Amino acid sequence: MRYVIIGAGVAGISAVEAIRSVDSDGEIIMVSDDPYGYYSRPGLAYYLTGELEDKALFPRTKEHYQKLNFNFLKARVTRILRSDHAVLVDGKSKLVYNKLLIAVGARAMPLGVAGANLEGVVKLDHLADAKHILKLAKRGKTLLARGMKVNYLLRGDRYWSNVLDKHESHVVEERLTEEGVVLHHKAELKEVIGKKGHVVGAMLVDGRTLKCDMLAYAVGISPCMELMEETNLAKDRGLLVNEHLQTTDLDIYAAGDVAQVYDPLSGKSALDSLWSPAHEQGRVAGWNMAGRKAAYLKSAPFNVTRLAGLTTTIIGTVGRGKDEDLIGIARGDSETWRELPEAIIAQSGFDVNHMRLMVGEKTLVGAILMGDQTLSWPLQKMIAGKADISSIREQIMATDAPLADLVAQFWMTWRTEEAL
Amino acid sequence: MALLNIFKNNSSKHNVLATGHVISESSRCVQCGICSYNCPIGIDVRAHVWRDEAVKHSECLTCGECVARCPRGVLRFAQTDLFVRSKE
Structure with a gap:
């Protein structure tokens, strides 16, 4: 064989x-x-x-x-x-x-504009790409920490609009701004401008030109x-x-x-x-x-990522629609996150400590946690295990519900019953 | 208050030093290696996670470097229970 x-x-x-x-x-x-x-x-x-x-x-x-x-x-x-x-x-x-x-x-999907092949136009697919970026940036903790000025072009009107809600996008964008990143919404790249084979600028569809030494793309x-x-x-x-x-x-x-x-x-x-x-x-x-019959059963998609330095967990179905910044689906992405759920949204927390739950008829179908991750693991288990939350559903839906406490309390009982 | 108590069995480093070890949730892990890279005595924490095993290593100091640095919340402390054999 x-x-x-x-x-x-x-x-x-x-x-x-x-x-x-x-x-x-x-x-x-x-x-x-x-x-x-x-x-x-x-x-x-x-x-x-x-x-x-x-x-x-x-x-x-x-x-x-x-x-x-x-x-x-x-x-x-x-x-x-x-x-x-x-x-x-x-x-x-x-x-x-x-x-x-x-x-x-x-x-990575190709950039698809004139000048995309210039030296200094980078993507992040492989280790070779990462080494190339570091070589260009002359090795630093982050590009920004190296004293680079960063312009961020977004096709849509907010960051990751088909997974994050408006508030969550705002949190991420505010943090990026605080770090010195300049965001350009509804900005579409028309052409990469080069000089002697190296990128020197980005021309936008609206006619503006931004000077740059490196242009990184991530369009799916x-x-x-x-x-x-x-x-x-x-x-x-x-x-x-x-x-x-x-x-x-x-x-x-x-x-x-x-x-x-x-x-x-x-x-x-x-x-x-x-x-x-x-x-x-x-x-x-x-x-x-090798001959052992087995079936792959998709579990609730799950990812932990850092958005502008803020640890964020995305579990199950949380968004809807299409993100104008992505042609395919983003790396570290799952299409299930955008299926329209028959669910109502409950929220809690403040800017850097935020939780959003997608509440179905009897179960939680999705969650986003930004900042504090204490409940990330329990929520992953509860969503993947389709825990029946009927007993706390009404409390969760109440105005100003103490969501974190309700979830934590429920989790402790449920995990004992399920012997997890 | 429930939130504060949620992991009361494993959150105290004091207890852990005496009787605990590091456990993992391997489905969260992307094998980036930050845990192994930061282990002061060179335990390959990442390999334990891949095999879905607790870090039951005789030299583990339970210093918490791996737990604290994991960017994806894969690792936690748990108390060793000598009488129950479970994945945790």
């Missing part, structure tokens, strides 16, 4: 581990052209802020890999040859598989679909897979950011660009590839 895995991200690595947990003899070959192999991509943000050194981003040692007993091929898969049960490596050699996992991830990501073009595998925005992570070719699986996974509970196929689903999908794909 030979397993071939394309991609060295978290989905690929967890698939290798899962395969090995079932099949100790099968040959596993991972193929990736990422010069750095497997590392924590979410950790790149902390590398940029100087909280981490680059070498700390690598969760595995050589010994770990040796134990897993798989081969790593630093190369590029250029085609999938379904009828031969093989992939074409670097355009020349055939590598035959019995089971194939496509875990090639997603990448999209699954890397080039390999799928000639395969006839069913696809939508990502590669479509069933709950066993199988594509329409039952020997080909997909997991992670490239996979658009069928959710039997909602009947829909959704993209995620989160670490934890990629980890779990890789595991489920690996088990199935």
